[in-house]
Amino acid sequence: MKKLVYALIILLVIAHQDFWYWDSQELVFDVVPIGLAYHAGVSIAAAILWAAAIKFCWPDDVELLEEEIARDAETKGGGI
Amino acid sequence: MSPAQTSVWIILGYLALLVGLGIVTSRKFKGTASDYFLASRGIGWFLLVMSLFGTTMTAFALVGSTGESFKAGIGVYGMMASWSGIVHSACFFLVGIKLWSLGAKHGYVTQIQFFRDRFESDKLGVLLFPVLVGLVIPYLLIGVVAAGGTINSVTAGAFPDLFAGGGVGPAADKVGGIPYWLGSGGICIVVLVYVFLGGVRGAAWANAFQTLVFILLGLITFVVIADKLGGMKNATAMVLENNPHAARRTVRPDDPMTRYVEAKKQFDNTLVKWHKAPKDKRGPVPRAPEKPHGITYLHFLTYMFIPLSVGMFPHLFQHWLTAKSASSFKPAVILHPLLIMIVWVPCVLLGMWATSAIIPGKTDPVIPWGQGNPNLVLGQMVAQLTKTGGAGILPGLLTAGVLAAIMSSLDSQFLCIGSIFANDVVAHYLGHDKVSDRQKVLCGRIFVILIVAVTYVISLQRPGSVFTLAVWCFSGFAGLFPLVFAAIYWKRTTKAGAYACVLAMAGTWTWLFSQADWGAKREFLFLGMMPVATIVAASTLALVVVSLMTPAPSEATLAKFFRR
Numbered sequence: 001m002k003k004l005v006y007a008l009i010i011l012l013v014i015a016h017q018d019f020w021y022w023d024s025q026e027l028v029f030d031v032v033p034i035g036l037a038y039h040a041g042v043s044i045a046a047a048i049l050w051a052a053a054i055k056f057c058w059p060d061d062v063e064l065l066e067e068e069i070a071r072d073a074e075t076k077g078g079g080i
Numbered sequence: 081m082s083p084a085q086t087s088v089w090i091i092l093g094y095l096a097l098l099v100g101l102g103i104v105t106s107r108k109f110k111g112t113a114s115d116y117f118l119a120s121r122g123i124g125w126f127l128l129v130m131s132l133f134g135t136t137m138t139a140f141a142l143v144g145s146t147g148e149s150f151k152a153g154i155g156v157y158g159m160m161a162s163w164s165g166i167v168h169s170a171c172f173f174l175v176g177i178k179l180w181s182l183g184a185k186h187g188y189v190t191q192i193q194f195f196r197d198r199f200e201s202d203k204l205g206v207l208l209f210p211v212l213v214g215l216v217i218p219y220l221l222i223g224v225v226a227a228g229g230t231i232n233s234v235t236a237g238a239f240p241d242l243f244a245g246g247g248v249g250p251a252a253d254k255v256g257g258i259p260y261w262l263g264s265g266g267i268c269i270v271v272l273v274y275v276f277l278g279g280v281r282g283a284a285w286a287n288a289f290q291t292l293v294f295i296l297l298g299l300i301t302f303v304v305i306a307d308k309l310g311g312m313k314n315a316t317a318m319v320l321e322n323n324p325h326a327a328r329r330t331v332r333p334d335d336p337m338t339r340y341v342e343a344k345k346q347f348d349n350t351l352v353k354w355h356k357a358p359k360d361k362r363g364p365v366p367r368a369p370e371k372p373h374g375i376t377y378l379h380f381l382t383y384m385f386i387p388l389s390v391g392m393f394p395h396l397f398q399h400w401l402t403a404k405s406a407s408s409f410k411p412a413v414i415l416h417p418l419l420i421m422i423v424w425v426p427c428v429l430l431g432m433w434a435t436s437a438i439i440p441g442k443t444d445p446v447i448p449w450g451q452g453n454p455n456l457v458l459g460q461m462v463a464q465l466t467k468t469g470g471a472g473i474l475p476g477l478l479t480a481g482v483l484a485a486i487m488s489s490l491d492s493q494f495l496c497i498g499s500i501f502a503n504d505v506v507a508h509y510l511g512h513d514k515v516s517d518r519q520k521v522l523c524g525r526i527f528v529i530l531i532v533a534v535t536y537v538i539s540l541q542r543p544g545s546v547f548t549l550a551v552w553c554f555s556g557f558a559g560l561f562p563l564v565f566a567a568i569y570w571k572r573t574t575k576a577g578a579y580a581c582v583l584a585m586a587g588t589w590t591w592l593f594s595q596a597d598w599g600a601k602r603e604f605l606f607l608g609m610m611p612v613a614t615i616v617a618a619s620t621l622a623l624v625v626v627s628l629m630t631p632a633p634s635e636a637t638l639a640k641f642f643r644r
Contacts, residue, residue: 009166016162017381023330025320031312033327036154036428039162043421046165051414053173061643062406065181072185 001056009049016042083472084238088258090476091231094293094483095270098286102274105282113517116279117189117499117524123284123402129412130288131399133419134488136168136390137291138219139226140550141485142298142478145424146461147454149431150447155329155375156431159383161424165417167387173413175391176400178568180409182641183401190496191397191564192504198567199575200637205504207582211560212394213497217535218553220493223486224539226455228264230486232257233459234479264539267483268532271490276525280402283491290484295423297481301462302426304474305433308465310440315433322436323372330374339435342449343369369450382609385616389557391564395489395496427458434461458482497531498524548599552589555612559585562620566627571642577627584622588615 021035028037081089114120123131138144140160148156179194188194191212192205236254245255253259258266274282309315316327322338325331350366390396403409434457437446446464447457459475466474502524507515515523563581566573592611596604606614632638 009170012166013384016158016166016384017377018158019377021328022377023328023332025324025327027316027320027327031316032425032429033154033316033432035328036157036425036432039158040421040425042158042162043165043417046162046169046417047414050169050173050417054410054413059177062177062181064643065185066406069181069184 005049005052005056009053012042012045012049015045081472082238083475084235084256086472087476087479088235088238090473091235091479091483094480095266098270098290098487099273101286101289102277102282105274105278105285108281109277109279111517113502113520114189115281116517116521117398117495117503119279119281119284119402121184121402122404123281123399123408124404125408125411127284127288128399128403128408129415129419130291131284131402131488131492132172132396132412133416134287134291134485135393135396135399135492136164136416136489137294137420137423137485138222138489138550139230139482139486140222141423142294142427142482143226143230143455143458145427146431146434146458147456149326149428150434150457151370151431151454152375153326153329153372154428154432155380157424157428158329159375159380160386161420161428162417163384164387165420167384168390168420169413169416171388171391172400172409172416175564175568176396177406177409179397179564180400180403181406182568186640188401189398189503190500191392191394192500193508195563195567195578198637198641199573199578200633201575201578204575204578204582205508207579209500209504211556211582211586213500213531215553215556216394216493216497217531217538218549220490220532220535221539222550222553223490223493224264224268224535225542227267227483227486228260228539229455230459230479230482231263231267232260233456234463234475235263260542261540265536267487267490268536271487271494272528272532275491275494275528279521280398280492280495283495284399284402286491287488290488291419294481294484294488295419297477297484298423298426301458301474301478301481302430305430305461305465308439309433309437309446312429314440315437316429318436318438319432325372325374326432326435329380331372335372337372339445339449340369340371343451346450376608378608379605379610382613385558385610385612386551386554387558388561388612388616389554392557392560394500395492398496398499399492430461431457437461439465494528494532495524498528501527548602551612552593552596552599555610555615556585556589558612559589559615559619561616562623566623568641570627571638572627572632573623574627574630574633576630577623580626581619581623585615585619588618 018035018038021038024034026034028034109115110120145156145160148160182188182194186197192208195208196202196205232253236257238256238258240256243253243256243259245253245257274286278285306312306315319326322336325335325337347366347368354362354366434447438444439446447460451457451460462475462478502520506523507520560582563578592606592614593599595606596611604611
């Protein structure tokens with residue numbers, strides 16, 4: 001799953017180069033040019049993929065480090 | 081009360097509100113250096129989302145995005161906003177969280193402390209200190225210049241008896257407006273006051289408040305302007321009729337380019353008059369309007385390197401370290417691209433509409449055909465379209481929104497500069513145990529006043545192209561991104577490799593900046609690419625090659641920073 005999420009992020013980076021809409025002035029809802037609407041979609045896709053990254057690619061070593069820091073704080077009697 | 085005076089009172093009220101917020105947050109200040117510089121590492125997810133977003137969005141978020149879209153069309157969203165949505169979140173996720181955990185474990189307060197430790201080199205700090213502070217100063221300058229200019233232009237005519245205006249060219253103060261020196265100086269003082277009162281916690285609260293303010297006021301402005309133009313469909317239809325190239329990234333041979341054609345006619349007439357005038361009364365040579373030229377694939381692609389700067393901004397590093405836990409980052413990583421979209425899409429649409437906007441029932445364009453300064457577009461749209469009904473209120477509110485975007489970056493930059501000086505210079509060389517918390521905070525405050533004073537004096541020279549300056553400043557920070565990324569993820573990165581990376585960045589950056597006539601060539605590209613692409617390539621290559629040629633870091637260092 002981790003590899004799939006990172007692969008999708010790379011795919012999003014590639015899809016960012018939307019040469020197919022470069023010369024298009026087609027409108028979405030008669031208001032927003034397709035080139036702008038597409039990139040607003042890229043922003044939404046980025047949010048979704050980073051949410052997936054948090055779910056499936058959260059760094060294990062950070063969790064371990066957090067536990068370690070919490071233990072140290074308890075021993076020293078202070079906050080982190 | 082005149083509309084301009086109404087705007088003045090709204091702006092003053094907003095600034096008073098911020099000082100009040102500073103006073104409230106100062107009650108939570110514990111008096112320790114850790115609390116002043118890092119809010120005792122206790123900032124939760126909401127404040128972190130808002131402060132990270134508010135800090136990365138400068139004056140460019142509202143004024144610049146509208147202006148750039150007016151100049152180059154909707155392609156600016158893909159170049160600046162959607163790239164930032166992907167890359168900023170990547171920096172938060174891949175760099176920010178790791179640095180937070182290392183900072184919390186080893187007690188780092190600044191980037192330089194981390195790099196000194198990771199690369200077992202005291203002198204690396206000596207090299208990084210001037211580089212980081214030197215790159216932050218132009219960033220500060222962007223905010224100070226934009227604040228003074230915006231206040232003067234919105235308050236024009238408010239107090240003609242008090243302020244006579246004056247000056248030459250686009251930097252001239254408008255009659256009756258709050259003078260540039262007073263507006264920019266006033267903003268510096270307000271930010272200093274609330275930062276001094278509340279430290280990084282005060283800045284985080286102010287950022288959260290200001291971020292909400294500029295998002296909300298940006299949206300209100302969008303809705304009001306769309307309505308005044310006869311609705312969104314009508315505003316877009318005018319663009320397709322007169323300047324359709326603004327709705328795409330190409331210019332076709334049969335495009336009417338009405339704005340350019342009309343501006344060219346005006347320019348030709350002005351040039352004839354200029355030639356006819358006696359030589360001693362000619363003034364500066366009129367500037368020809370820029371012909372629209374579209375955006376190339378390579379230019380668009382290589383813009384992706386600019387947002388890498390976020391990984392090395394010292395003020396963002398400081399915000400990362402304030403987080404209560406690693407989990408506090410999660411909402412920031414997800415929401416950041418969406419917040420960028422909420423602010424940028426309306427602004428890019430406004431800029432596109434501004435190319436062709438004519439008030440229904442009239443013939444003159446809202447933005448005069450010959451308008452050459454894109455940074456004035458948003459202010460002019462608001463001023464022209466809200467002349468009747470609540471005059472002065474919307475310009476005042478919009479200015480408060482623009483100032484909010486500016487100040488939410490300035491406060492963090494002020495704080496981080498003070499933090500770097502107090503921790504990496506004073507306490508580092510005198511000994512952390514010999515400098516009390518009180519002295520650290522005092523040193524930080526004194527250094528900030530000094531840097532702000534220098535920035536303010538430079539800003540009085542009115543450097544023209546602040547947004548060009550911003551791109552160069554970001555390019556420098558982006559050139560240092562390989563350093564932080566390798567420091568976290570590549571065990572083999574060595575001290576010599578780190579030096580090589582910083583020097584390669586500084587050398588390439590200086591050479592390319594000189595090729596761009598020190599920023600005078602505003603649209604300078606190197607081999608058809610953004611200069612930042614070459615800077616990042618050079619610094620990465622130097623880091624990798626030199627690291628592989630030099631001995632690996634000690635086992636103790638590797639054990640400290642990497643898990644087996």
